[in-house]
Structure formats: structure tokens, C-alpha cells
Amino acid sequence: MSAANNKPTGKRVGRYDLITPMLPVKDEIVAKFEKILLSGHYILGEEVRLLEEELAEACGVPAAVGVASGSSALFVALAMAGVRPGHEVITTPYTFDATMEAIILLDAVPVFVDIRPSDLTIDPDRIEAAITDKTRAIMPVPIFGAPCEMHRIDAIAAEHGLEVVVDMAQAFGTIYDGQPMGSYGRMSTLSFYPTKNLPGIGDGGMVFCRDKRDADRIRKIRGHQAVRANNHLYTGWNSRLDEIQAMVIRVRHAHFDDEQRDRNQVAEIYDSYIPAANRLQLPNEGRGMHVTHHQYWVRCRDRDGLQKLLDSNGIDTAVYYDPPLHKHELSVYCRNVGELTAAEQAGRDILILPIHAALPFEDAHRIGALVQGFLQNEAAQAES
Numbered sequence: 246m247s248a249a250n251n252k253p254t255g256k257r258v259g260r261y262d263l264i265t266p267m268l269p270v271k272d273e274i275v276a277k278f279e280k281i282l283l284s285g286h287y288i289l290g291e292e293v294r295l296l297e298e299e300l301a302e303a304c305g306v307p308a309a310v311g312v313a314s315g316s317s318a319l320f321v322a323l324a325m326a327g328v329r330p331g332h333e334v335i336t337t338p339y340t341f342d343a344t345m346e347a348i349i350l351l352d353a354v355p356v357f358v359d360i361r362p363s364d365l366t367i368d369p370d371r372i373e374a375a376i377t378d379k380t381r382a383i384m385p386v387p388i389f390g391a392p393c394e395m396h397r398i399d400a401i402a403a404e405h406g407l408e409v410v411v412d413m414a415q416a417f418g419t420i421y422d423g424q425p426m427g428s429y430g431r432m433s434t435l436s437f438y439p440t441k442n443l444p445g446i447g448d449g450g451m452v453f454c455r456d457k458r459d460a461d462r463i464r465k466i467r468g469h470q471a472v473r474a475n476n477h478l479y480t481g482w483n484s485r486l487d488e489i490q491a492m493v494i495r496v497r498h499a500h501f502d503d504e505q506r507d508r509n510q511v512a513e514i515y516d517s518y519i520p521a522a523n524r525l526q527l528p529n530e531g532r533g534m535h536v537t538h539h540q541y542w543v544r545c546r547d548r549d550g551l552q553k554l555l556d557s558n559g560i561d562t563a564v565y566y567d568p569p570l571h572k573h574e575l576s577v578y579c580r581n582v583g584e585l586t587a588a589e590q591a592g593r594d595i596l597i598l599p600i601h602a603a604l605p606f607e608d609a610h611r612i613g614a615l616v617q618g619f620l621q622n623e624a625a626q627a628e629s
């Protein structure tokens with residue numbers, strides 16, 4: 246338990262605290278910053294190389310490539326997986342815009358299938374109905390850090406000759422069946438955006454590759470070199486990671502397990518107040534599954550009422566993906582398969598509670614108790 250978690254501040258409870266986890270490593274970061282500043286080597290140097298090695302090892306893959314952002318990682322990974330104009334990529338509508346944007350930028354078609362209400366990830370039972378002769382890839386998203394059903398998804402992909410690219414922007418540290426999320430799929434992509442669990446102090450991303458040849462190609466492309474792959478000549482462009490970001494991420498990675506322990510503790514406190522039906526439920530709970538808790542969500546019929554109650558008690562919360570992507574203006578470029586009611590329901594019902602490594606446990610208890618009381622009232626009203 247970190248010292249930060251023993252001290253309730255009495256101030257408004259924010260959803261994130263980007264500064265407190267930096268304090269114990271501030272001097273180390275400043276010293277390393279000065280070294281980089283005076284080295285004159287600012288982009289794609291030793292820090293990036295070491296970060297790639299360390300995170301590839303952490304994710305159990307032979308190679309990882311640092312790139313400019315999680316969005317850029319998605320774009321380049323899909324391109325290297327052979328997604329070309331007119332192809333279709335099956336994915337979830339209950340995710341951040343970047344998932345869909347990368348597909349659209351390749352002139353391919355995002356194909357949305359519904360999610361499972363229990364964990365808000367793509368429902369594997371609905372994927373096969375979405376496959377056509379244009380389908381090239383499946384892109385699961387371990388949303389809020391919950392593992393997707395990777396064995397089922399891999400089996401479907403293998404049967405139909407499809408690629409799997411995992412958008413694990415929110416899921417560094419998530420484990421599915423004993424293996425890191427980053428070890429699944431042909432490639433998986435990560436974001437180092439400052440609010441992510443493993444953050445930089447600016448933009449950054451990474452592609453984890455099961456095949457070193459994909460990594461070699463991405464290394465060329467990110468530095469303006471053309472590449473021949475998938476019977477196509479790809480242009481290079483700028484998708485480089487800089488030394489300052491890589492250095493900060495490496496320093497934070499050394500503290501990742503401690504921070505995750507504190508996040509897990511907050512999640513356990515919330516779990517003790519919130520009925521199972523109103524929160525994340527993992528299939529095969531405990532059997533090789535671990536959630537990284539990028540966000541902690543609660544499902545509530547009067548979501549706006551709960552948000553108001555928490556706000557009036559000085560607690561910040563958030564609503565995400567309401568409406569989901571298939572209701573956005575860009576959905577003209579997309580195709581829906583079947584009803585997407587679980588995604589729409591999640592958009593209406595899900596509220597994101599504060600969770601971060603510096604959240605005082607007393608605050609987590611207070612928030613949990615408020616949510617519990619609200620849900621009990623709601624249940625009593627529904628019965629009467």
C-alpha cells in the first residue's frame with residue numbers, strides 16, 4: 246500500500262491524479278531529462294530501444310515498436326495486418342473513437358457487433374454472423390481493462406483465415422488465461438496517453454508483434470521508409486516515439502505493479518459495496534484472469550441521478566461512449582450487424598467512478614457506500 250492511500254484529502258475527489266504518482270519519481274525523471282536534453286539525441290534512441298525490449302518482455306512477445314500514439318499504433322498495425330481499402334474489420338461500437346478512425350483512415354469498413362453486458366467487450370457469439378468475403382480482421386477492445394474472450398476470438402479468426410489486432414490501449418497489465426493481453430492477436434496496440442495506467446507525459450503508443458517481421462516493417466514505416474507487404478507498396482510516414490516519453494514511461498513501468506496493487510485495492514473496496522449485477526463480471530473469474538482496472542464502472546438505471554448525487558458529495562465521475570460509435574456521424578462509413586442494444590444500454594447506464602493509484606482508500610469507502618445506498622433505493626423503488 247502506498248503512503249498516498251492512507252490520507253483522505255478532504256478535497257473534491259477527482260477521477261484521475263496524474264501528479265501524486267509522479268512525486269516519488271520526480272527527481273529521477275528530472276535528472277534523466279537533463280541527460281537527454283544535453284545529449285542532443287531526442288527521438289528513437291536508447292530509451293526507446295530499452296522501453297521496447299522491456300515491454301515486449303512484459304507482454305510475452307518477441308518484439309514491440311514505439312510509435313507516436315495509440316491511434317497511430319492502431320493505424321499501422323491494421324495496415325501491416327493487410328487491411329486494405331474495401332476490407333471489413335469486425336469490432337465493438339462501445340469504445341473510443343480511435344478504434345473506428347484507424348479503420349476508416351485505411352478506407353476500410355468498421356463492422357460493429359454487440360457487446361456482452363457482463364464485461365462490455367465484444368460478444369464472441371455474434372462475430373461469425375458478421376463475417377463476409379471482405380472481412381480481413383477482428384479487432385477486440387479490452388475496454389476499461391477487462392480481458393476479451395481471446396480463445397473464442399482466436400478460434401473464429403483461425404477458422405475463417407482472419408487476422409486479430411487487439412486495441413489494448415486501456416489494458417496494459419490485463420491477463421487473459423494466464424497470459425498478458427499484449428501476447429494475443431497477430432499484433433496488439435497500446436496508448437501511453439497521460440491518463441492511461443502506464444502513462445507518458447505526452448502522446449505515445451506501442452505495437453506488440455508476435456511476428457518479428459511485422460515489427461521490422463513498422464520500424465521502417467514509422468521513420469519514413471517505404472515497405473513492401475501484402476502485395477502492396479506502403480509509404481512510410483512519421484510515427485516516432487521520443488526519448489523523453491520513453492524515459493518517463495520506463496520510470497513509471499518500474500512502479501507499475503505497486504500502482505496496480507493500489508488500484509486493485511480501490512476496486513475491491515468498490516466491489517464490497519456494489520452488487521455483482523451492477524459491475525464488471527468476468528467469465529472464469531480467478532482462473533488466470535486479471536483486470537487492470539483502467540476504469541471502474543457501475544451500472545445504474547438512473548445513471549444521471551447517481552452522477553448528480555456523487556457530484557453533490559464532491560466526487561467526479563464520467564460517462565463514456567454515450568452514444569456508442571454506431572450512432573456517431575462517422576457511422577456512415579460503418580456497417581452494423583444485428584441489434585446493438587447492449588452497447589446502447591451501456592451508453593445509457595454506465596457511470597465511471599474515480600480510480601487511480603493515489604485515491605485514498607477512505608474516499609473509496611465513502612464513494613462505495615454512497616453508490617450502494619443509491620442502488621438500494623433504486624431497487625426498493627422498482628419493487629414497490
Ligand SMILES: Cc1ncc(COP(=O)(O)O)c(C=O)c1O
Pocket residue numbers: 314315316317319340341343344386412414415435436437438448449450
Ligand atoms: C480504446 C482506445 N483505443 C485507442 C486509443 C487511442 O490512443 P491515443 O490517445 O494514444 O492515440 C484510446 C485512447 O484513449 C483508447 O481508449
